[in-house]
Amino acid sequence: ADALASKGSVAGVGVDQELISSVPSSNPCFVERNFTEAEIAYCRAQPSPPSSFAARWVGKEAVFKSLGVPSKGAAAAMKDIEILPNESGVPTVTLHGNAKAAAQGKGITNVLVSLSHSETVAIAFAQASS
Amino acid sequence: ADALASKGSVAGVGVDQELISSVPSSNPCFVERNFTEAEIAYCRAQPSPPSSFAARWVGKEAVFKSLGVPSKGAAAAMKDIEILPNESGVPTVTLHGNAKAAAQGKGITNVLVSLSHSETVAIAFAQASS
Amino acid sequence: ADALASKGSVAGVGVDQELISSVPSSNPCFVERNFTEAEIAYCRAQPSPPSSFAARWVGKEAVFKSLGVPSKGAAAAMKDIEILPNESGVPTVTLHGNAKAAAQGKGITNVLVSLSHSETVAIAFAQASS
Numbered sequence: 459a460d461a462l463a464s465k466g467s468v469a470g471v472g473v474d475q476e477l478i479s480s481v482p483s484s485n486p487c488f489v490e491r492n493f494t495e496a497e498i499a500y501c502r503a504q505p506s507p508p509s510s511f512a513a514r515w516v517g518k519e520a521v522f523k524s525l526g527v528p529s530k531g532a533a534a535a536m537k538d539i540e541i542l543p544n545e546s547g548v549p550t551v552t553l554h555g556n557a558k559a560a561a562q563g564k565g566i567t568n569v570l571v572s573l574s575h576s577e578t579v580a581i582a583f584a585q586a587s588s
Numbered sequence: 589a590d591a592l593a594s595k596g597s598v599a600g601v602g603v604d605q606e607l608i609s610s611v612p613s614s615n616p617c618f619v620e621r622n623f624t625e626a627e628i629a630y631c632r633a634q635p636s637p638p639s640s641f642a643a644r645w646v647g648k649e650a651v652f653k654s655l656g657v658p659s660k661g662a663a664a665a666m667k668d669i670e671i672l673p674n675e676s677g678v679p680t681v682t683l684h685g686n687a688k689a690a691a692q693g694k695g696i697t698n699v700l701v702s703l704s705h706s707e708t709v710a711i712a713f714a715q716a717s718s
Numbered sequence: 719a720d721a722l723a724s725k726g727s728v729a730g731v732g733v734d735q736e737l738i739s740s741v742p743s744s745n746p747c748f749v750e751r752n753f754t755e756a757e758i759a760y761c762r763a764q765p766s767p768p769s770s771f772a773a774r775w776v777g778k779e780a781v782f783k784s785l786g787v788p789s790k791g792a793a794a795a796m797k798d799i800e801i802l803p804n805e806s807g808v809p810t811v812t813l814h815g816n817a818k819a820a821a822q823g824k825g826i827t828n829v830l831v832s833l834s835h836s837e838t839v840a841i842a843f844a845q846a847s848s
Binding site: 707 | 727733734736788843
């Protein structure tokens with residue numbers, strides 16, 4: 459009964475924001491270190507690639523926070539947190555590598571994220587459920 | 589047991605933000621197309637109607653995102669997403685028309701929203717539960 | 719079964735933001751009225767105390783909103799909403815006094831919060847679960 463009851467309960471939340479201009483999306487090293495190939499292809503095809511990279515970047519940070527794991531460096535590369543639109547266009551999180559292991563270790567089975575950007579600011583919210 | 593266990597689980601989240609100055613709340617066509625009569629009456633009675641309209645506007649966008657439905661035009665007019673304070677002053681979502689149908693089609697039974705505005709920016713977060 | 723099923727369901731959400739410069743963290747009266755001793759010690763030890771105080775301040779506001787209680791004055795002093803990092807560095811909410819009583823009265827058993835600050839803006843999201 460406890461296992462059933464805890465299904466779907468929220469394990470962590472995360473919020474993050476950045477000035478779009480402060481996310482170095484024109485730096486190829488930054489982009490390749492932190493985004494998957496599919497993310498890069500998606501962002502480059504959007505009307506404003508810098509806004510899309512920035513929104514995704516704060517999305518990754520928000521997802522990371524929602525996992526509630528201690529130290530960023532050791533626990534997860536940002537590239538291990540992949541955010542791509544599903545068939546309805548809803549940003550959808552897939553965890554890889556250390557991020558996936560960290561989530562599994564905490565019993566997290568689902569992470570939701572939402573992204574927004576204005577002209578100048580990108581913001582994201584994430585929620586991890588067990 | 590599965591039905592019980594999934595009750596209350598989070599189906600989607602949404603975040604949105606806008607500069608208050610970029611929400612055309614002094615345009616009567618925009619207001620009448622997107623806000624219900626009760627919302628208009630409420631916003632006009634607040635200390636800063638432009639801030640209240642802008643907060644509600646991003647609230648509607650955040651709720652829409654939380655529903656996870658594909659295309660805004662077809663799926664829901666913003667007027668179908670009504671946000672009014674309950675007796676405790678907490679912003680409370682009521683869905684009408686296509687938005688209500690879209691939520692029901694996804695098994696969503698409850699949508700929570702929170703609104704905030706600074707001098708210049710309105711921001712909202714929404715969460716849809718099944 | 720109903721009690722089990724409702725465990726972990728989300729009771730309320732809250733979002734808040736402020737310009738860091740608009741939070742009077744250099745005013746000792748404001749700080750002592752609104753922050754616990756442990757919060758003050760923590761914020762003063764951070765690289766940018768004004769940013770840390772501002773993030774915590776909007777965190778308290780977001781938590782308050784997530785409780786869904788009517789009136790701030792009567793219902794909870796902000797000092798009753800304490801936000802301190804846990805052993806993993808995750809901001810963790812402890813309710814005291816009237817805030818604790820208000821939460822218990824609504825069956826709220828857990829409140830999650832996430833904080834973020836840019837150079838100029840602090841933002842927070844909170845989620846209350848029953």
